Amino acid sequence: MPSFTSKRAASVPDSVFLVMDRAKSRRRRQGGEVIDLSIGSSDLPPPKEVMTALAEAALDPKTYGYCLKGCTRPFLEAATRWFAERFGVSFDPDTEALTLIGTQEGLAHLLMAVADPGDVLLLPEVSYPSYWGAARVAGVEPYPVPLDPAFRPVLEAIPPEPLRRARVLLLNFPNNPTAATADRAYFERALAFAEAHDLLIIHDNPYVDFIFEGEALPLLSIEGAKARTVELFSFSKSYHLGGVRLGFALGNAEAIAALERIKAPIDFNQYAGILRMGIKALSLPLARIREDVAKFQKRRDALVKTLQDAGVPVPSPKASLYVWMPLPSGTDDVTFALRLIETTGVAVAPGQGFGPGGRGYLRIALVQPPEVLKAAAEKIVAMLD
Ligand SMILES: Cc1ncc(COP(=O)(O)O)c(C=O)c1O
Structure with a gap:
């Protein structure tokens, strides 16, 4: 057979x-x-202006061609402007930013881009389900890192052997499913750990706006983080747009370039009308x-x-x-x-x-x-x- x-x-x-x-x-x-x-699919409607932007784009015949890198530029400018205005760190839209067809897609391709089969992926022992599948597709070996009582990965508990083969540390704060958050001190420790063990940190951050109490900053807002970080942002949660499939990656230029290489033979970016919709969403007041x-x-x-x-x-x-x-x-x-x-x-x-x-x-x-x-x-x- x-x-x-x-x-x-x-x-x-x-x-x-x-x-x-x-x-x-x-x-x-x-x-x-x-x-x-x-x-975790929001039941609230997307903002009216955002739906209108998509509807108008859908009626514009110019939005229907293949959308190559140049066509994503206005969206990447909007994404990098959004981050700089809100969190005070600038990124080059040409080399430190990339359009994603949702962060789930981005993460799966990013693992293929930055790690090789047999490399170890360090991830929280309780993680968003697609991480486990994405690791297998990329051929990397997931190593579940134990959590402290606040559900944050205890990096010091990782034994030497998986650590030696580890290439990537995957974090997600605010966390799905545990709701854990990380403060600046935790992120600084994680960055120092990544430096000491030569790791890239992927920070999956679709809940950047879902803060009820206290502060939960993006990892890239920490000084110097971009040397070892790629952070993924989504439109699914903040704007109730899960079905539309849009996100973006910011961070380390080499990792972003590798992701772009992996995606090149696979997809032609997201539809230009959806990118216009994304620009509108990012312009909304907080x-x-x-x-x-x-x-x-x-x-x-x-x-x-x-x-x-x-x-x-x-x-x-x-x-x-x-x-x-x-x-x-x-x-x-x-x-x-x-x-x-x-x-x-x-x-x-x-x-x-x-x-x-x-x-x-x-x-x-x-x-x-x-x-x-x-x-x-x-x-x-x-x-x-
Ligand atoms: C932690 C996490 N990452 C990624 C996603 C998927 O996001 P997107 O719709 O951008 O692919 C979700 C959706 O629930 C999530 O909770």
Whole structure:
């Protein structure tokens, strides 16, 4: 029998989210309601001006040709201007910035661009699922770094052997799924660690605007970070544009050039109309985004208060789109999540979908209004009892 599956394709891990997807479909087929808190896809509408910019671009015949590097220049100028005005660090739009078809695409290609098969990728032991698959596609070996009680990778705990072969350290703050944030001191330690062990840091930062309390700066805002960092920014969360697929990378020029080389035979950049839309989004005043983030904060409060009032020891996230809830010890997260959807219609993400360290946790996405989240929390509490 011929095989039409490469070893590479076969090595991509199955996701427990497929199991959840099937459970959601079963429930819907049976006529049951589903409150879907299992994926981080915002339910809020994109800003009106941003949708208008896309609609106008779609009616302009000039936007339909292949979009080569020169065509992305206005977008990259807007992206670098956005970062400089907000965080005070300048990047060259020609050499230190690149358009992405979403950060998920960018990250997968970036790993291929900066690491070789057999190299080690250091990543948090609880991580966004696509990281594990992207590592396999690139042929790099993921090494799960243990987390401290604040869910930040303990870099000093990495043994010498994986460290010797490590090429990249992948970080993500504010974090999906744990909601962990990093302060300046943590980032400075991570940069010193990268320097000492000759690593590139990839910082995946789609939640740059999703800060409820305190400060959570991009890694590239730290002086000198660009020597060892590529940071990825997305339009999916801040502007509720997950389906449109747009992001950008900023940082180290050599890594950006390598990414551009890898992408050249694969894609022709994003559609020029979507780039125009992105320029519009980046020009919006920060206050507009903060209005939406305040809505997510109210949602967080409704969900967390209901759980905490019922005695569930769940921390209130200071950032991100998620609540990371520990289950009572010995409770299997996949079994619990399946029973929850089958009996109540509430869909959440089981923690082990994010890696071995996620066992015994549920990730609840704040993608419904406060009253729906409160009702969902009551159902979770009833199931715990
Ligand atoms: C940590 C993280 N990275 C990347 C993505 C995907 O972003 P994009 O839509 O830009 O591909 C998500 C989406 O949930 C995410 O949580």
